[in-house]
Every structure is written in structure tokens, then in C-alpha cells.
Amino acid sequence: MTNALLVVWRESLEAWLIVAMLATWLTANGEGRRGRIALAAGVCAGIALAAALGWALLDIRDDLTGDTLEAFQIAALIAAAGMITQMVLWMRRHAREMKSRLQSGLAEARRRNGLLGVALVAALAVAREGAETVVFLCGLAQSIDLGSMAFGAGAGFAAATATAWLANRSLARLDIGLVLRLSSFALLIIASAMTVAACDRLIGAGWLPPLIDPFWDSAWLIDDATAAGKLLADFAGYRARPALATFGVWALYWIAVTLLWRRR
Known part of the structure; x- marks a missing residue:
């Protein structure tokens, strides 16, 4: 649930900020x-x-069974x-110029197609954020029940709305840049947990050798079968008894x- 909340909050907040940029541009240009x-x-x-x-x-998933369903679920985790990861790294590289790019694109769209072009730019921008959210939730759905995910997604959207309103009203001197940077690190942790979950399922299906299983046993410190351990496992991909292959995939991720972050 926490992962769904954070993912939907971040994506919804980005969508709200994009809409706010477009609305500001329209007002400034007499629309x-x-x-x-x-x-x-x-937006609609x-x-x-x-x-x-x-x-x-969902329709595709409902039509699949057996190994095909397992492959689809693993692919959803890897894709998410x-x-x-790609979204966080892209934002790190382009965040400063995103507003000018978006508004220049809006100006060109209005020049070519009038207000229909404005609607198209808004639709594509919101659809991009929404499509990412759908894929992310599809990946998360492989490890949590739908009820918890739906609750987390709803809470995330509400939190994003509140955050955007606070930023717009400048209440509590909210530093939206700092908020987005911190959430970027949290999203990378969630992505690494998805990668670990996909690796575990590949090993469980017999499609990836575990190499050494377990590679270590830290259950005496934090057991991932306990409430606290399960929360850490779901959020960060912690495993008390990981296979060497799982640890290797996590480390490579x-x-x-780190290399891409430093380059950008």
C-alpha cells in the first residue's frame, strides 16, 4: 500500500504541476x-x-494462465x-528546462491548431503521466492485494492534490524541488524492490538459477516474515535469505x- 501511495502521489503531483504550468501560460497569453x-x-x-x-x-492479464501469466507478471514488474528508473533519471536531466519546453510546445500547438492544439498538448502530457502510473501499479499488483493497492492509490492522489495546492498557495514555504528530489530516491528504492521481486519469481519459475541459496541468513536481525521485515521487503526489496542471483541483480541495478545518476 505504501509503495502504491508513493508512486501515485509522485506521478499525480507531476501531472498537477504540468497542468498548472499550462494554465499559467494560457492566462499570461490572454486565453x-x-x-x-x-x-x-x-486533461479529461x-x-x-x-x-x-x-x-x-487487465483484460490481457485475465486471458492468460499458467506459465504465460507468470511471464506476463514478471514482465510487468521489470517494465515498471x-x-x-528512466523517469527519475530523465527528470534529473530535464527538470530545469521542462517548463520552457512544455510552454514552447504549447505555443507552437496553439499557433498551428488553435485551442485544439492546447487540448492535445494537455491530453498527451496527462496521458503520459497516467500511462506510467498504470504500468507502475500493474507491477505493484504482482506483490500486494488489489484492495490495499486501490486504497494506497487513492490516498496518493489525494496527497498529490494537497501538495500541489500547498505549492500553489506557497503555504508552509513548501520547497517542491526538494520534495521531488527526495521522492526520486524513494522511487528508485521501490524500483529496486520490483527488480528483486522479478528476480525471485524468475528463480521460483525455474527460469533463472539461484547460484547459491541462501547467500546469507540475516533472519536473526530482521526476519522478512515479521511485520517490520515484510514492510522493509515490500518497500526496499529486503530479503533475510536471498539467493546469490537475487543479490547480484540488486547490486547490478x-x-x-549510480553511474547514470553521476553522468546526468
């Missing part, structure tokens, strides 16, 4: 009520596109982990992320 209507239409269209993707993924 009043008609501009707001076009923006709202684009983006949400609808993301919802359609979610429905399609990869997209989270963080080595790759």
Missing part, C-alpha cells in the same frame, strides 16, 4: 475561459487514455521498475543507477 475549457478537455482526454490502457492490461 481566458476558452483556454481553460480546452485545457480541461485535454489524457485520463481517459490512461484508463483505457489500464483496462487493456525500468520505467520508474544500483551500480547502473
Whole structure:
């Protein structure tokens, strides 16, 4: 539930900030009520596109059985982990220029297609964030029950709305940049946990050799069967008795992320 809350909070917050940037640009360029209507239409269209993707993924999953279903679930975990990592690294590289890029794209779209272009830019921006959220939740759904995930997702959206409102009102001197940087590290930890979960399932299905199992036993310190250990396992990918292959995949993930982070 905590992972779903954090993922949806971060993605929803980014969507809210994008909408706020577009709304500010429209106001500054004399687009009043008609501009707001076009923006709202684009946001609704983006949400609808993301919802359609979610429905399609659920429909595909319901038609699968046996090894094919297991392969789909593992692929969902890997795709979600990869997209989270890519999103965090992309934001690290482009966050400072995102506003100018978005607004220049909006200006070009309005010049070419009027308010229809405004709606299209908004739809694509929101659909991108929504599609990422759908893929992330599809990956998380392989390790938590749907009820907890739905509750976490709803709480995450509410928290993102509150955070965006606070940032807009400048209450409590909220440093949105710091908030996004801290959440980036948390999302990378979640992505590493998804990678570990995918590795465990590959070993369980017999598609990846464990090499040495277990590689160590730290259950005496924190047992991942206890409440605290399970929370740490779900959030950060902790394993009290990991296979060597699992530890190797986890280590390679963080080595790759560290190198890419330093490059960017």
C-alpha cells in the first residue's frame, strides 16, 4: 500500500504541476475561459487514455494462465521498475528546462491548431503521466492485494492534490524541488524492490538459477516474515535469505543507477 501511495502521489503531483504550468501560460497569453475549457478537455482526454490502457492490461492479464501469466507478471514488474528508473533519471536531466519546453510546445500547438492544439498538448502530457502510473501499479499488483493497492492509490492522489495546492498557495514555504528530489530516491528504492521481486519469481519459475541459496541468513536481525521485515521487503526489496542471483541483480541495478545518476 505504501509503495502504491508513493508512486501515485509522485506521478499525480507531476501531472498537477504540468497542468498548472499550462494554465499559467494560457492566462499570461490572454486565453481566458476558452483556454481553460480546452485545457480541461485535454486533461479529461489524457485520463481517459490512461484508463483505457489500464483496462487493456487487465483484460490481457485475465486471458492468460499458467506459465504465460507468470511471464506476463514478471514482465510487468521489470517494465515498471525500468520505467520508474528512466523517469527519475530523465527528470534529473530535464527538470530545469521542462517548463520552457512544455510552454514552447504549447505555443507552437496553439499557433498551428488553435485551442485544439492546447487540448492535445494537455491530453498527451496527462496521458503520459497516467500511462506510467498504470504500468507502475500493474507491477505493484504482482506483490500486494488489489484492495490495499486501490486504497494506497487513492490516498496518493489525494496527497498529490494537497501538495500541489500547498505549492500553489506557497503555504508552509513548501520547497517542491526538494520534495521531488527526495521522492526520486524513494522511487528508485521501490524500483529496486520490483527488480528483486522479478528476480525471485524468475528463480521460483525455474527460469533463472539461484547460484547459491541462501547467500546469507540475516533472519536473526530482521526476519522478512515479521511485520517490520515484510514492510522493509515490500518497500526496499529486503530479503533475510536471498539467493546469490537475487543479490547480484540488486547490486547490478544500483551500480547502473549510480553511474547514470553521476553522468546526468
